Amino acid sequence: MTQGIPLNFFLIISTLMFFIGIFGFLTRRNLITMLMSIELILNAVNINFVVFNKYLYPQQLHGLFFSLIIIAVAAAEAAVAIAIIINIYRNFKSIDVDNVDEMKY
Amino acid sequence: MFYFLAAMVIVFSILTVTSRKVLRAATYLLFVLIATAAIYFLLEYTFLAAVQLTVYAGGIVVLIIFSILLTSRLSEKAPVASVRQQILSALAAGAGAVLTLLTILKYGFPQESVASEPTSAVQIGNALTSYNRDGFALAFEVISVLLLAAMIGAIVVARREKLKEEESNKEL
Amino acid sequence: MVNYAYTLLIPLIPLAVFLFLGLTGHKYKPIVSGIIGTLGLGIGAILSYATAISYFFVNHVDGTKLESIKAFEIPWLHITENLTISLGSLIDPISVMMLVVITTVSLMVHIYSIGYMKGEKGYHRFFAFLSLFTFSMLGLVMATNIFQMYIFWELVGLSSYLLIGFYYTKPSAVAASKKAFIVTRFADLGFLIGILMLSFFTQTFDFQTLTNPNGPAIANNYGTGFMGLSLITWALLFIFMGGAGKSAMFPLHIWLPDAMEGPTPVSALIHAATMVVAGVYLVARLFPVYALTGGDALHVVAWVGGFSSLFAAVIACTQTDIKRVLAYSTMSQIGYMMLALGVSGYGGHDGLGFMAANFHLFTHAMFKALLFLGAGAVIHAVHSNEMGDMGGLRKYLPITHITFLIACLTIAGVPPFSGFWSKDEILVAAWHHDKVLFIIEFLVAGLTAFYMFRLYYNIFWNKDTHYHHTPHESPLVMTIPLMILAFGAVVSGFLPFHKMVTSDGMAIESHIDFAVAIPSVLIGLIGIAVATVMYRKPGSLPDKIAGTFKNFYKWAYHKFYMDEVYLFVTKKIIFRYISAPLAWFDRHVVDASMNGIANTVDATSKSVRGFQSGRIQQYGYVFVVGAILLVLLFIYIF
Numbered sequence A: 001m002t003q004g005i006p007l008n009f010f011l012i013i014s015t016l017m018f019f020i021g022i023f024g025f026l027t028r029r030n031l032i033t034m035l036m037s038i039e040l041i042l043n044a045v046n047i048n049f050v051v052f053n054k055y056l057y058p059q060q061l062h063g064l065f066f067s068l069i070i071i072a073v074a075a076a077e078a079a080v081a082i083a084i085i086i087n088i089y090r091n092f093k094s095i096d097v098d099n100v101d102e103m104k105y
Numbered sequence B: 001m002f003y004f005l006a007a008m009v010i011v012f013s014i015l016t017v018t019s020r021k022v023l024r025a026a027t028y029l030l031f032v033l034i035a036t037a038a039i040y041f042l043l044e045y046t047f048l049a050a051v052q053l054t055v056y057a058g059g060i061v062v063l064i065i066f067s068i069l070l071t072s073r074l075s076e077k078a079p080v081a082s083v084r085q086q087i088l089s090a091l092a093a094g095a096g097a098v099l100t101l102l103t104i105l106k107y108g109f110p111q112e113s114v115a116s117e118p119t120s121a122v123q124i125g126n127a128l129t130s131y132n133r134d135g136f137a138l139a140f141e142v143i144s145v146l147l148l149a150a151m152i153g154a155i156v157v158a159r160r161e162k163l164k165e166e167e168s169n170k171e172l
Numbered sequence C: 001m002v003n004y005a006y007t008l009l010i011p012l013i014p015l016a017v018f019l020f021l022g023l024t025g026h027k028y029k030p031i032v033s034g035i036i037g038t039l040g041l042g043i044g045a046i047l048s049y050a051t052a053i054s055y056f057f058v059n060h061v062d063g064t065k066l067e068s069i070k071a072f073e074i075p076w077l078h079i080t081e082n083l084t085i086s087l088g089s090l091i092d093p094i095s096v097m098m099l100v101v102i103t104t105v106s107l108m109v110h111i112y113s114i115g116y117m118k119g120e121k122g123y124h125r126f127f128a129f130l131s132l133f134t135f136s137m138l139g140l141v142m143a144t145n146i147f148q149m150y151i152f153w154e155l156v157g158l159s160s161y162l163l164i165g166f167y168y169t170k171p172s173a174v175a176a177s178k179k180a181f182i183v184t185r186f187a188d189l190g191f192l193i194g195i196l197m198l199s200f201f202t203q204t205f206d207f208q209t210l211t212n213p214n215g216p217a218i219a220n221n222y223g224t225g226f227m228g229l230s231l232i233t234w235a236l237l238f239i240f241m242g243g244a245g246k247s248a249m250f251p252l253h254i255w256l257p258d259a260m261e262g263p264t265p266v267s268a269l270i271h272a273a274t275m276v277v278a279g280v281y282l283v284a285r286l287f288p289v290y291a292l293t294g295g296d297a298l299h300v301v302a303w304v305g306g307f308s309s310l311f312a313a314v315i316a317c318t319q320t321d322i323k324r325v326l327a328y329s330t331m332s333q334i335g336y337m338m339l340a341l342g343v344s345g346y347g348g349h350d351g352l353g354f355m356a357a358n359f360h361l362f363t364h365a366m367f368k369a370l371l372f373l374g375a376g377a378v379i380h381a382v383h384s385n386e387m388g389d390m391g392g393l394r395k396y397l398p399i400t401h402i403t404f405l406i407a408c409l410t411i412a413g414v415p416p417f418s419g420f421w422s423k424d425e426i427l428v429a430a431w432h433h434d435k436v437l438f439i440i441e442f443l444v445a446g447l448t449a450f451y452m453f454r455l456y457y458n459i460f461w462n463k464d465t466h467y468h469h470t471p472h473e474s475p476l477v478m479t480i481p482l483m484i485l486a487f488g489a490v491v492s493g494f495l496p497f498h499k500m501v502t503s504d505g506m507a508i509e510s511h512i513d514f515a516v517a518i519p520s521v522l523i524g525l526i527g528i529a530v531a532t533v534m535y536r537k538p539g540s541l542p543d544k545i546a547g548t549f550k551n552f553y554k555w556a557y558h559k560f561y562m563d564e565v566y567l568f569v570t571k572k573i574i575f576r577y578i579s580a581p582l583a584w585f586d587r588h589v590v591d592a593s594m595n596g597i598a599n600t601v602d603a604t605s606k607s608v609r610g611f612q613s614g615r616i617q618q619y620g621y622v623f624v625v626g627a628i629l630l631v632l633l634f635i636y637i638f
Helices: A007-027 A031-056 A062-092 B002-018 B022-042 B046-071 B083-106 B121-129 B137-171 C005-027 C030-058 C093-116 C123-141 C146-164 C171-202 C231-246 C255-261 C264-273 C275-285 C287-292 C296-316 C322-342 C348-382 C398-412 C418-433 C435-460 C476-494 C514-535 C541-548 C550-557 C559-611 C616-637
Strands: C069-078 C084-091
Touching: A007 A031, A007 B002, A007 B022, A007 B083, A007 C616, A031 A062, A031 B002, A031 B022, A031 B046, A062 B046, A062 B121, A062 B137, B002 B022, B022 B046, B046 B121, B083 C616, B121 B137, C005 C030, C005 C069, C005 C084, C005 C093, C005 C123, C030 C093, C030 C123, C084 C093, C084 C146, C093 C123, C093 C264, C093 C275, C093 C348, C093 C476, C123 C146, C123 C264, C123 C275, C146 C171, C146 C231, C146 C255, C146 C264, C146 C275, C171 C231, C171 C255, C231 C275, C231 C287, C231 C296, C255 C264, C255 C322, C264 C275, C264 C322, C264 C348, C275 C287, C275 C322, C275 C348, C287 C296, C296 C322, C296 C435, C322 C348, C322 C418, C322 C435, C348 C398, C348 C418, C348 C476, C398 C418, C398 C435, C398 C476, C398 C514, C418 C435, C418 C476, C418 C514, C435 C514
Parallel strands: none
Antiparallel strands: C069 C084
């Protein structure tokens, strides 16, 4: 199904996705959209793992499992992050990241 | 097919991080995730694609949407960072992207994928629970512990307020 | 060998009383704490008497040596293999004698205080401190080693500080207590140095080893030394410095007169009968070492004692505060004891001075406590310390009058009262040793009689002062101790001290040396006669005499300006030329460098704290840019 598509193309997609995620992380002021940006970043990494597994080591499953585990970690991370966000919302009545600066100097 | 998916991923990613409405951004994220799952299908990793769909598209996005509903007013537009911050971030991200792409293109990756048998779920199941040289039992165990910890942590963090209330009720 | 372990109880009962009263005393009525304190001490006194009777009479065969017995000892602090500090109780002639003295006087003072302190604030506190003091003093005299003695020595200093400053709302009392503490503490520094030197050479703290004539202290009397004196002598001089501080010897006496700010029973207990003789006891305790290591240290002891006694007697003649007169009299009498120790030799008849010193210590404790308690009764009746406010009190205070007269006759050395016997022994010892010292003491005997009767006449005779409230005799609880002590002052001279307390434990022969006794009685009588002429009736004679010796009188009245000299030395010299530069150095160099470090850190952290903005996105931005730069650096540049 992937005949004629070079490895580079996948990598380019994932790179762009990754840096779009970073851009989102740096610019969005809402904690939830920041979290979504992080999901984008993780997704980009996942694509990389899977593609490398497919193109370079098709006999092995390491990349696949890495992706699986990253998905699990992402799920865990999302759960905890959302718990924290909800808690922050309760305490600050806001999820704007600039308001949450209690810990500064 | 691939090019369609690639365009979808890029366009919806950009929309995700630029949309002014949070709920819409979440929807775009959902599309990105589904497109990624499609790429996995394309690569013949059907199990991974299924997991991607269920966990990411089905689980995390729903979680995010719930939290959005809990914490934001839908009609409200998300506040936007200052122009200066946007430009700086775009520059940094762009520079990073250019740098990475240059590196990738400079490096001679193989053009064609080697034809191989699609990986079956049975194979994955065996590898996941085997503790041989090619098994991933340890990682499996570790991730299960991590999930447990995350679950407990999430509950504790989210419930703290309630516990305090109960304590103060007891004191009263 | 009799088991004297029960003597341990003698100090422990006051300790228990102190803890009990100190912790729970405020819960009871004041009188209860007084009774508890007195009862505790009563038991201690009974035990002491039992010990003394058992030690001196029942279990002692005439003509044999009085052994020194270690009744009880436990190691308290193991410092090294060879260096152990023990706590215990030592029974030997002088410690038993001191037990009797301390418990007797302390018991009397306790009983007396029940009446005297009535209605005072802090009644239970007073009794708690009294018990603490008694405990410390008993521990001091029963110490088995010099370090234990030092510990209790400091405890005595502390409890004395507490008692002098009992009226802690009165600035003069606070100042006096601080002065006493600092002066004695300064002297104790010498004591500590002496202890360290002595134990360094002898490798022991133990008194029995130290004072053994064949022991290391005496055998190691190194010929070499510092400034012509052997190091052991230096150690002994330093120890004597500690003793001189506690015993208010010149020039460390300045705290004693001020210490009269304390309640009068305290003055009687601490500053007449017990604490101030601790110095004498210390020298007596180490006497074999003093006597058998060349005797240079003893010369110093003798001259310091002699000079102090004369010095204090002259001042006592001019003071008008009755307690201060008694304070200087105490200092003078202790000078006597020191002198007696100083002129003594070790063993046999040479040890007469040692015996005389302890004898005088014993009798002095009785009559001086009596004098102080009598003065307390007078002050109680008149509410003033000044002689000018008194006069003609014999009609109002008959019991106090009689007992005070007995005490005055005793201290003046009129036979057959006890003071005569002990003073006579001292004079005989001085006569045999050094004629100059003898003459000094002879003069002091006359002066003593003079100033005591000056005091007596000014209080009880002289003008008929008109009092606002008619003075009344003190309650029975105060007069009974006076009577008991008066009895003691009369009869204690007949105790066979020459058989009991001697330098080497063997009985010595003692008899009246009429060549010394008759002149000394005569000069005492002359002193009394002069005082009678001058002070019995109000008249201008004293003022005329004071006018004749105007300058000298003024000098003596101002205590020879000793306080001023001290103030000059401390304020003008030490503070200005040593402390002030040190303080300057501390403030401008030591503190400044520390402040500089702190300021630098503070400034640095202020300038970099902007990094901790609390903005996650700023952190993320820095992180991303940093990562990109690292990639650039490692992949494209290198």
